Amino acid sequence: MTKKSMDKIMALSKRRGFVYQASEIYGGLNGFWDYGPLGAQLKKNLRDAWWQDMVMNPCGGKPGPNGEPVRIVPLDTTIIQHPKVWEASGHVAGFNDPQIDCRETKARYRADHVLVYGPKSGERAGKPWFAYMPDAPSEAKQLKKAEKAFGEVVSFPLTQLTKEDYASVLGPDAEKVGSLTEPRAFNLMFKTYIGATATEDDVAYLRPETAQGIFVQFKNVVDTTRVKVPFGIAQTGKSFRNEVTPRNFTFRSREFEQMEMEFFCHESDARDWYKFWREARMEWWKSLGLEGENLQLREHDPEELAHYAKNGAGVCDVEYRFPFTYPNFGELEGVAHRSNFDLSEHQKHSRQNLEYFDADRGELLPNGAKKGEKYLPHVIEPAAGLDRGVLAVLCEAFTEDASRPSPELMKIHPRIAPVKAAVFPLVNKEGMPETSEKLHQELSKRFNRFGFIEHDVKQSIGKRYARMDEAGTPFCFTVDGETAGSQTVTVRNRDTGTQERIALDQVGTWLGERLGLA
Numbered sequence: 001m002t003k004k005s006m007d008k009i010m011a012l013s014k015r016r017g018f019v020y021q022a023s024e025i026y027g028g029l030n031g032f033w034d035y036g037p038l039g040a041q042l043k044k045n046l047r048d049a050w051w052q053d054m055v056m057n058p059c060g061g062k063p064g065p066n067g068e069p070v071r072i073v074p075l076d077t078t079i080i081q082h083p084k085v086w087e088a089s090g091h092v093a094g095f096n097d098p099q100i101d102c103r104e105t106k107a108r109y110r111a112d113h114v115l116v117y118g119p120k121s122g123e124r125a126g127k128p129w130f131a132y133m134p135d136a137p138s139e140a141k142q143l144k145k146a147e148k149a150f151g152e153v154v155s156f157p158l159t160q161l162t163k164e165d166y167a168s169v170l171g172p173d174a175e176k177v178g179s180l181t182e183p184r185a186f187n188l189m190f191k192t193y194i195g196a197t198a199t200e201d202d203v204a205y206l207r208p209e210t211a212q213g214i215f216v217q218f219k220n221v222v223d224t225t226r227v228k229v230p231f232g233i234a235q236t237g238k239s240f241r242n243e244v245t246p247r248n249f250t251f252r253s254r255e256f257e258q259m260e261m262e263f264f265c266h267e268s269d270a271r272d273w274y275k276f277w278r279e280a281r282m283e284w285w286k287s288l289g290l291e292g293e294n295l296q297l298r299e300h301d302p303e304e305l306a307h308y309a310k311n312g313a314g315v316c317d318v319e320y321r322f323p324f325t326y327p328n329f330g331e332l333e334g335v336a337h338r339s340n341f342d343l344s345e346h347q348k349h350s351r352q353n354l355e356y357f358d359a360d361r362g363e364l365l366p367n368g369a370k371k372g373e374k375y376l377p378h379v380i381e382p383a384a385g386l387d388r389g390v391l392a393v394l395c396e397a398f399t400e401d402a403s404r405p406s407p408e409l410m411k412i413h414p415r416i417a418p419v420k421a422a423v424f425p426l427v428n429k430e431g432m433p434e435t436s437e438k439l440h441q442e443l444s445k446r447f448n449r450f451g452f453i454e455h456d457v458k459q460s461i462g463k464r465y466a467r468m469d470e471a472g473t474p475f476c477f478t479v480d481g482e483t484a485g486s487q488t489v490t491v492r493n494r495d496t497g498t499q500e501r502i503a504l505d506q507v508g509t510w511l512g513e514r515l516g517l518a
């Protein structure tokens with residue numbers, strides 16, 4: 001397994017209209033990205049696949065650990081919630097990252113992302129620690145300086161240094177020692193004001209996660225639908241975090257989309273549901289082509305656990321080996337047992353009773369019915385990043401093969417590929433364009449709910465295949481000199497480059513089967 005080039009992936013993403021820098025004509029905006037025509041459709045297809053497999057037909061109909069079908073209902077809550085929501089959730093007080101500034105270069109860093117080089121053994125003897133950001137140009141520069149100063153060096157997190165040590169650090173991009181400030185807590189929530197007066201009393205926040213909207217509507221969902229615990233509530237939508245150092249393409253953005261589901265269950269069943277969702281989510285990402293050694297499930301160490309997850313059934317991440325984390329992995333989705341922390345905090349802060357009455361629990365009464373039990377359900381939360389999912393799909397799909405018409409191709413899984421198929425006339429005459437346009441119309445009618453069907457009559461056939469390979473189009477149908485006689489067309493498989501002939505009137509059925517839409 002080799003490390004792919006992130007520069008090439010970003011260049012193809014721009015060239016073919018998957019991802020653009022936001023506000024690019026004004027110089028761009030750090031931490032914000034737009035999706036071009038292919039990217040917008042790819043993102044929609046990934047979101048739709050999540051919606052289908054989490055809401056419409058959870059886990060493809062696989063029963064839960066209780067042997068029953070898994071029940072999940074959708075929700076769509078606002079980006080701006082009552083400010084008290086974020087006090088109750090702990091975000092106002094605790095959603096902070098440690099930030100440091102360089103007085104010399106005016107650069108800003110997230111303290112827990114910065115590493116330092118120091119001597120492997122022996123004394124520093126008045127020499128500085130050499131700070132660097134992994135993968136940044138300063139890394140090699142600082143290593144050189146550190147090796148010159150100490151010979152053999154070791155690297156460790158900047159945050160392990162004491163307050164006094166800060167005066168002896170050479171900042172990642174600085175010339176003079178001691179230019180870094182000490183870490184300060186920086187709240188990641190974007191602030192805004194509601195209404196015209198814009199005083200401190202009007203402060204509101206853009207949501208940093210979609211999850212809290214679900215918790216605050218839990219009671220309404222229970223009271224207005226026929227759901228019974230255990231069940232889940234799912235929603236997708238934009239979240240905003242004023243990240244100190246947005247980086248690695250769309251991986252850490254300031255505006256991004258989440259796909260979150262809060263699964264409510266009785267405390268005694270939480271461990272089983274946690275295990276169930278952990279496996280189900282890993283399998284889901286695999287089913288979209290992220291199979292193999294680039295995907296892993298990592299259980300958190302006890303010291304990594306968030307306050308709400310202490311003593312719980314566990315927290316784990318589905319992680320993908322991105323080129324910029326290589327050979328390590330980066331988080332794609334978290335699965336957490338959040339206990340009943342959120343419901344209990346919202347109950348306290350809102351002074352509303354959010355308890356659930358479970359008629360199927362409690363002791364057996366003489367009449368054969370159960371007495372029932374009131375409780376605040378525990379929650380298992382699979383929380384995925386849609387933009388990170390798209391990025392993982394782009395990285396996994398990117399393939400180099402010098403022997404192909406296109407030396408760079410995108411092996412995107414057919415289910416989420418933005419262009420499902422292309423239709424070409426081999427040459428732009430002899431009735432071929434008319435037949436191919438007819439086929440294009442037929443396929444479009446049948447499949448354009450799921451993605452584009454392209455029709456291309458220009459350039460050589462090799463160039464047209466190359467264009468489609470870069471767009472990640474799984475299948476290309478070509479009307480050629482034989483079509484009129486045999487009523488067949490060729491179909492070319494993107495991944496193997498092989499071709500076969502199939503009946504013209506069977507193309508729709510053939511494609512539907514390959515796209516899993518038969």
Ligand code: GAP
Nearest residue numbers: 209211251252253256332333334383384385388
């Ligand atoms: N409700 C729980 C929650 O929000 P999280 O781990 O902070 O948990 C869930 O976020 C997912 O959202 C992450 O696994 C990641 O995929 C995505 N995500 C978080 N911060 C992000 C950012 N700055 N840019 C892009 N995606 C992000």
